[in-house]
Amino acid sequence: MISKKQMFINGEWRQGATSYELKSPFSGEVVAHIPFSTKDDVLEAIEAAKKAREKMKALTVLERSQILGRVADLFEEQLEECALILTQENAKPLIAARGEILRTIETYRFAAEEAKQLTGEMIPMDAAKGGKGKLGFTKREPLGVIGAITPFNFPFNLVAHKLGPAFAAGNTVVLKPASQTPLSALKTAEIFESAGLPAGALNVVIGRGGEVGDLLVTHPDIKLITFTGSLEVGLDIKAKSGLKKTTLELGSNSAVIIDDAEDIQAIADRCVEGAFTYAGQVCISVQRIYIKKDLYETFSQAMLKTLEGWTIGNPAEETTNISALIQEKEAVRAEEWIREAVQAGADIIFGGKRHGSIVEPTILVNTPAHVSINCNEAFAPLVVIHTYDQFEEAISNVNDSQYGLQAGVYTTSLEKAFQAIDKIEVGGVIINDIPSFRVDQMPYGGVKNSGTGREGIKYAMEEMTELKLAVFNL
Missing domain, CATH: 3.40.309.10 (Aldehyde Dehydrogenase; Chain A, domain 2)
Structure with a gap:
């Protein structure tokens, strides 16, 4: 029997008003029925992520790290199931699919470690003439709601490169996976739910880029768009995103x-x-x-x-x-x-x-x-x-x-x-x-039309946080 999937919003699994048939690229057979998210679904997901910011902020660094560690453990336990999902939805050969899941596990483990390393620095205020008697330091704070738009080719690991640093830094996320590879994103949501991520911190919406994606890109409550995909779509995102931050990985002819x-x-x-x-x-x-x-x-x-x-x-x-x-x-x-x-x-x-x-x-x-x-x-x-x-x-x-x-x-x-x-x-x-x-821990990104910003957990966390300065007059 072909399964009927649900989207994930505010910690709840729900049906869509309409759905589409997800077909295997190799055989053409129907793999699952996937819900289309409406505009109202996306707006609700953004609102849920906005409200969940306080829950994420209340988590200690250790608690965020432990959630990410449990996610890695659960992927390890379900490795074969996840690899088979890849063979179904994007025709990735099994040996390569297992390799992607192993990398996904490692990516979340890096995120669990980097959650504990997000630090600021002391500023030598008295190096300036006017700085005598002043104590300055910086800290990094989460941006808030991250809009993540991911491609079909590494649908587990490239999602991990969005979610891992976002949650390690204390953000919340609305995730839009590629329409051909939603099963991996939904499986990832299941695993995060089991790992104890607060409700609303991760929301998965599914639909066409021109509808769901555009709403994420233009919504004022989304503070950063992290996108991996084509140059044409990346340029469109850059044009529509206004002052919000963007990290764009747009490919190459290496x-x-x-x-x-x-x-x-x-x-x-x-x-x-x-x-x-x-x-x-x-x-x-x-x-x-x-x-x-x-x-x-x-x-x-x-x-x-x-x-x-x-x-x-x-x-x-x-x-x-x-x-x-x-x-x-x-x-x-x-x-x-x-x-x-x-x-x-x-x-x-x-x-x-x-x-x-x-x-x-x-x-x-x-x-x-x-x-x-x-x-x-x-x-x-x-x-x-x-x-x-x-x-x-x-x-x-x-x-x-x-x-x-x-x-x-x-x-x-x-x-x-x-x-x-x-x-x-x-x-x-x-x-x-x-x-x-x-x-997956190295800085990764390009110049020219290959995009802007860097992935790699530590480097993505810098993109997904704001630097705040504190100064004491002593």
């Missing part, structure tokens, strides 16, 4: 430079993983590879060798490496991008075909700079390989992008490593690994 290598097969393995894990639907997926010309032949053959062992198919099967894209229209778009590149002179050395919602892992070479696969974010299992002669040329090509989230650089030269760190225009430079590397 590049890796391979200048020198001791183990070319190991690098090829990592690039295959970075380009094609979860069908490339990762903000820091490897999309552009710039390799020194004399390494190209060995490297490309090594990538092909690795891909021969990959399995395409049902995400619920243990052996599957790659499955369906989130919607068939995205697979069609990827197919069009491949066709555009080939018509412009590119060559396909692996893959290139579409089967319904599934796109084969695809490697292209001789791809002109102006085509979509080079300029825009693919969010599909597509990667291009370019060769270069001079390291400076590779850096220039990496920077020739509207995006700047993360970049990877493989080199045995310390001088070139620091040159890359200084010259590449991104939020994070990963030396001797792919740009897809991320652990």
Whole structure:
């Protein structure tokens, strides 16, 4: 029997006036019936979050930390159930789904720890002529109600990157998950409820971005919008949000430079993983590879060798490496991008075909700079390989992008490593690994059209608090 889900507002589970069928991206089968939140539902959720601020403020730091610790424990107990939810709602292969839940657990554990580390500092007031006899210090206070809008690709862990720091800092949240991945958000709400989070501190509303999302973005009681998603939506949020704070993670067309290598097969393995894990639907997926010309032949053959062992198919099967894209229209778009590149002179050395919602892992070479696969974010299992002669040329090509989230650089030269760190225009430079590397306590975010602000629990907590100064006249 197909389950009928409920939204979560003010600590209560409730039906929606209308609902929609949530379908598996892989099989097309109906997974659940999901409620649509109305404008009144969203307004009630915001009001509940506003009223719950006092309950959150009354919690000690230890109590907030303990709630987040219990959340991590509950995810650990229900790991397999949560992983299966991912295979259903976003076709994430089971092995990758388990990996996401393990990261989700770690993210909440980091939040539990960071809740205890939110401190201010003493200010040396008498360093100024007029400061004699004054004592000054700062403290960080929660902003209040956070509006969190999350994407489909990591629906447990990216929700954790919103909720973990928000609650660690003492805020309340209205969460709008992607319409294709509400089950993970609702499961997260169940777990927080079981962990003892005060009623109203977390509210989950579901609906279209142009309705539910816009209401969150423009409502005066929402003090910060934290959003992960497309550049177009991020720009719209920035335009509509007024003076409220925003943190926007808007994607990339991440590049890796391979200048020198001791183990070319190991690098090829990592690039295959970075380009094609979860069908490339990762903000820091490897999309552009710039390799020194004399390494190209060995490297490309090594990538092909690795891909021969990959399995395409049902995400619920243990052996599957790659499955369906989130919607068939995205697979069609990827197919069009491949066709555009080939018509412009590119060559396909692996893959290139579409089967319904599934796109084969695809490697292209001789791809002109102006085509979509080079300029825009693919969010599909597509990667291009370019060769270069001079390291400076590779850096220039990496920077020739509207995006700047993360970049990877493989080199045995310390001088070139620091040159890359200084010259590449991104939020994070990963030396001797792919740009897809991320652990959940590190600062994460981009420059240019990749967004504003930083995630990573400690850094997100700074975004989600206000700095207050206190001065005593002694």
